[in-house]
Amino acid sequence: MKLVYFARVREALGRDDEEMEFPASVLTVGDAIDWLAAQSPRHAEAFADRSKLRFALDQRMAKPDAAIAGAAEFAIFPPVTGG
Amino acid sequence: MIRVSVQRATFDMAAETLALEAAGVGAVATFTGIVRGDDGVTAIELEHYPGMTEASLRDICDTAQARWNLSGCTILHRVGRMKLGEPIVLVVTASPHRAAALEACAFLIDRLKTDAPFWKKEYRGDGVNWVEQKTGDVARADRWDA
Numbered sequence: 173m174k175l176v177y178f179a180r181v182r183e184a185l186g187r188d189d190e191e192m193e194f195p196a197s198v199l200t201v202g203d204a205i206d207w208l209a210a211q212s213p214r215h216a217e218a219f220a221d222r223s224k225l226r227f228a229l230d231q232r233m234a235k236p237d238a239a240i241a242g243a244a245e246f247a248i249f250p251p252v253t254g255g
Numbered sequence: 256m257i258r259v260s261v262q263r264a265t266f267d268m269a270a271e272t273l274a275l276e277a278a279g280v281g282a283v284a285t286f287t288g289i290v291r292g293d294d295g296v297t298a299i300e301l302e303h304y305p306g307m308t309e310a311s312l313r314d315i316c317d318t319a320q321a322r323w324n325l326s327g328c329t330i331l332h333r334v335g336r337m338k339l340g341e342p343i344v345l346v347v348t349a350s351p352h353r354a355a356a357l358e359a360c361a362f363l364i365d366r367l368k369t370d371a372p373f374w375k376k377e378y379r380g381d382g383v384n385w386v387e388q389k390t391g392d393v394a395r396a397d398r399w400d401a
Contacts, residue, residue: 228304249304252368253374253385253387254375255288255373255392
């Protein structure tokens with residue numbers, strides 16, 4: 173699955189995107205964040221405050237309980253601040 | 256008629272308004288967001304999620320068209336760096352009557368602020384910071400669901 177990052181999350185991780193294969197136990201967006209946070213200290217820091225994270229699966233907003241199965245692109249970013 | 260655009264260049268507000276007036280409508284409403292000099296802000300920089308941004312702006316316009324009698328709906332949003340006083344976003348709505356044009360215009364900018372994937376950075380003399388989402392903006396967007 174392709175992970176894409178924006179704004180503060182992108183800067184905290186030092187990258188725009190990365191490919192990640194999640195284990196079978198990772199079913200939802202929330203599971204994926206828990207698993208990613210354990211991958212490196214940098215991931216742990218970027219995903220430390222879950223209240224400041226929002227998600228999109230294949231470019232549609234997704235809640236933490238959304239299933240990730242079948243998605244090709246998983247975006248992680250802070251609450252939006254346009255306008 | 257729906258028109259959305261995410262662009263680096265500024266926009267021609269008169270031309271955008273005229274384009275909707277040309278449909279022969281009774282009312283056109285516009286909203287322009289402008290870079291504000293809060294606490295010494297000298298410039299802002301906007302990033303976005305290409306693809307999702309345009310789709311979300313179209314979704315917001317579709318929702319407005321389903322709710323109000325609109326003959327036109329335009330959202331133009333700039334990305335990249337903008338200086339104090341420069342326009343950031345333009346919303347234009349056209350309808351046979353003023354109430355629909357004004358309400359839909361307010362709805363579009365309120366929803367854009369909570370649903371469209373843009374992120375804003377502020378530059379001041381001595382530093383730069385990401386803007387935090389305001390709870391007031393979320394409350395304003397939510398009141399359209401009531």
